Amino acid sequence: xxxxxxxxxxxxxxxxxxxxxxxxxxxxxxxxxxxxxxxxxxxxxxxxxxxxxxxxxxxxxxxxxxxxxxxxxxxxxxxxxxxxxxxxxxxxxxxxxxxxxxxxxxxxxxxxxxxxxxxxxxxxxxxxxxxxxxxxxxxxxxxxxxxxxxxxxxxxxxxxxxxxxxxxxxxxxxxxxxxxxxxxxxxxxxxxxxxxxxxxxxxxxxxxxxxxxxxxx
Numbered sequence: 151x152x153x154x155x156x157x158x159x160x161x162x163x164x165x166x167x168x169x170x171x172x173x174x175x176x177x178x179x180x181x182x183x184x185x186x187x188x189x190x191x192x193x194x195x196x197x198x199x200x201x202x203x204x205x206x207x208x209x210x211x212x213x214x215x216x217x218x219x220x221x222x223x224x225x226x227x228x229x230x231x232x233x234x235x236x237x238x239x240x241x242x243x244x245x246x247x248x249x250x251x252x253x254x255x256x257x258x259x260x261x262x263x264x265x266x267x268x269x270x271x272x273x274x275x276x277x278x279x280x281x282x283x284x285x286x287x288x289x290x291x292x293x294x295x296x297x298x299x300x301x302x303x304x305x306x307x308x309x310x311x312x313x314x315x316x317x318x319x320x321x322x323x324x325x326x327x328x329x330x331x332x333x334x335x336x337x338x339x340x341x342x343x344x345x346x347x348x349x350x351x352x353x354x355x356x357x358x359x360x361x362x363x364x365x366x367x
Contacts (some may be wrong), residue, residue, distance in 0.1 A: 153183070154357055155232065155277075157247040158350075160285035162309055162319055163292030164339040165244050165346065169285065175242055177354060185235045188245035190223035193230040199223040204306040213259035215246065220251055221269045232263045243258075244300040247279060249326055249334070254308065257322035258315050281357045283350050284327050285339035289316045290340075 156173075158166045174184045176314050190200040203211070203219050208277075211219070243313050248270050293316065298307055327334040335353045339346055 151239055153236045153238070153242060154208060154246045154280045155242050155244070156281045156283065156326050156357070157237060157249070157279040158187070158283050158285060158324060159246060159249050159253075159334075161287065161289065161292040161316055161340060162321075162338065163295030163297075165295075165343070168287055169244050169282070169283075169350055172343075173268035176347070176351045177243075177358075178335065179239060180358070183238075183240045185231070185240045185241045186245075187227070188229050189227060189247055190220055191251065192223075192227040192232070192244075196223035196226045196230075199226075205298060206307070207305050213255060213261055216259065217251065217261055217269070219254040220255065221273050224248070225273045228277065233277070233355070240256060242349050244279075247282075248274065249282060249284075249323065252326065253319045253322040257313070257318040279333065280336040281353060282330075283353060284323055284334055284336045285346070286320070286336050287339040288322065289313055289320055317326060319325050 156318075158170050158173075160166055170186055174186050177184050189196075190195045190203055199219050199222060203216060203223075216278070232242055248266075251266050252263060256266050258265055274347045290313070293309075293313070297305070324336070337346060337353075338348050
């Protein structure tokens with residue numbers, strides 16, 4: 151039976167990397183086979199593209215170039231990791247996916263949704279997350295955490311953007327959640343770590359319950 155595909159989204163500093171590992175541990179403890187991966191990245195080629203997108207000179211990467219690089223990495227990731235894992239019955243937990251393209255390259259960079267959707271249709275061929283967990287916190291909270299963790303000197307191309315950019319990104323994430331409440335669950339990330347982890351587990355267990363009900367008798 152096909153596995154399930156769960157994505158975690160949110161701004162920098164909302165704790166995705168920490169929470170995805172906690173969720174992996176909790177689901178694995180229930181006997182599920184869980185694969186954790188990330189975007190951009192997940193395969194050798196996609197990781198090389200990640201390095202370029204995050205650390206190349208911004209003057210060399212236009213918004214269109216950035217979007218195409220993201221989807222090139224996504225195509226490699228889907229073929230090399232996500233689709234084989236799902237076909238093998240694994241549950242895939244992915245740190246960012248296509249919602250991030252609509253938020254960062256769409257709302258953030260100004261690329262129309264229709265252009266992003268055309269790439270989504272081509273690359274994903276209908277594959278979408280079964281569940282998206284949106285870790286939401288005020289922009290200033292997330293940026294303060296990210297800066298405190300990495301330091302301003304180590305910030306990547308996105309972390310060096312201004313607050314207005316991230317306000318647009320956050321607004322787009324929240325808009326997606328409002329329009330797709332069945333798939334996207336908004337989680338308050340400005341709380342203690344364990345409280346957030348409990349909420350993520352609860353949402354994943356709802357998906358597991360539906361998954362088990364659909365198993366053949």
